[in-house]
Amino acid sequence: MSGQRVVAGVDGSPESDLAVRWAARIAAQRRLPLHIVHAIHVAGLYYGGGGMSGVGAFIALAQEDAAKMMNESIALARAVGPNLTVTSEMPSIAASSALIELSRDAKLVVVGKSGRGEFTGMLVGSTAAAVISHAHCSVAVIRHRPDVLAVPAGGPVVVGVDAGPNSDHAIALAFEEASQRRAPLVALHAWSDVTYDSTGGATRVPVQWESIEEDERRAFAERMAGWGEKYPDVEVHRELVRDRPRHALLEQAEKAQLVVVGSRGRGGFRGMLLGSTSQALVHFAACPVLVARPYEG
Known part of the structure; x- marks a missing residue:
């Protein structure tokens, strides 16, 4: 950009x-x-x-x-x-x-x-x-919030990270924002968009949550690799949660000064700019929301 x-x-x-x-x-x-x-x-x-x-x-x-x-x-x-x-x-x-x-x-x-x-x-x-x-x-x-400019000094920048390369722009922008603001960065990967073990029906398919979590943890690490070295001044906290993205991001937004999300996603953030996750963030996030797009000038 x-x-x-x-x-x-x-x-x-x-x-x-x-x-x-x-x-x-x-x-x-x-x-x-x-x-x-x-x-x-x-x-x-x-x-x-x-x-x-x-x-x-x-x-x-x-x-x-x-x-x-x-x-x-x-x-x-x-x-x-x-x-x-x-x-x-x-x-x-x-x-x-x-x-x-x-x-x-x-x-x-x-x-x-x-x-x-x-x-x-x-x-x-x-x-x-x-x-x-x-x-x-x-x-x-x-969004209209009286104290939108009065962000706590220690409020972090939060970035939603999915398993695909499309989130790289959001990660890059979030690190830049955190560095400029001298704020810590919370990188959040919410990997369960469906609660499989609570679905209805007489027959339920067993879910190997440990195996899925390990795969998600590996993908999360791959997406975050190298950014800490590029921005050594930014304190990074990684959050891997089995939750729906909108719930996890809205919770983090309560104590954040900015939430950064990508313009496209997959996995936990699939279709987020056309569905409930983006709508929830835009309408209810307790801080500004920054939608990261690659510069195309």
């Missing part, structure tokens, strides 16, 4: 304000510029008719409101980082398209969990799916 700036999507909601402040803090710490974006989907404003003069007045009002919102977002960012370089734009396209395109030269895209306007329900609908699935850099999701 070699992008040169942090991009924050805004819409004036409380989640958006938190996202701007969080993005500003990251940009200031990493000495990167911050680019704030509010998409005004002009095509959608024509729906309902009313004549061209009426539409023009409505668009002008929307643009005026957007400019005020943008100024407020810039002020929030500068309050966090007085020396921060802040730029902004209000493209006349859909929010997902704007953020995906801007992610081409970004280090990170930051969005709120939900909002209004072009970002309404973005993390339960097509906009979130598009941004998380197609962004050219990693995406941070900030």
Whole structure:
């Protein structure tokens, strides 16, 4: 990930304000510029008719409101980082398209969990799916929590590790974040997505848990190999648990300052960005969630 700036999507909601402040803090710490974006989907404003003069007045009002919102977002960012370089734009396209395109030269895209306007329900609908699935850099999701910036000094960075190579991007980003934050890293591998010994039916297939656990432990070690040497400053704690990923990650998120997950997975994290694990993390994690994607600029 070699992008040169942090991009924050805004819409004036409380989640958006938190996202701007969080993005500003990251940009200031990493000495990167911050680019704030509010998409005004002009095509959608024509729906309902009313004549061209009426539409023009409505668009002008929307643009005026957007400019005020943008100024407020810039002020929030500068309050966090007085020396921060802040730029902004209000493209006349859909929010997902704007953020995906801007992610081409970004280090990170930051969005709120939900909002209004072009970002309404973005993390339960097509906009979130598009941004998380197609962004050219990693995406941070900030949910509305009053103390989201007041993370305990000793809070760790937590990374979800699966058995396949697709989690390497998440591991790399998690080590980078832990090093930058001078925080310990908890690497979590939850390998039981189904409780086999509690399934219904008259006949139950015996499960050799010891053998499965040993295989998972070996795969976990392979995924983590070499990272400690690359980041000797990061204190690493490995957690191998027989549990569903969402349960284990949500529990860890209670005491974490950040949870990092991959954009794709297999094994315990299979399909996580399309299913219950990602939804649970985005909606209920007690800290920001960072979805790691390989840089594709």
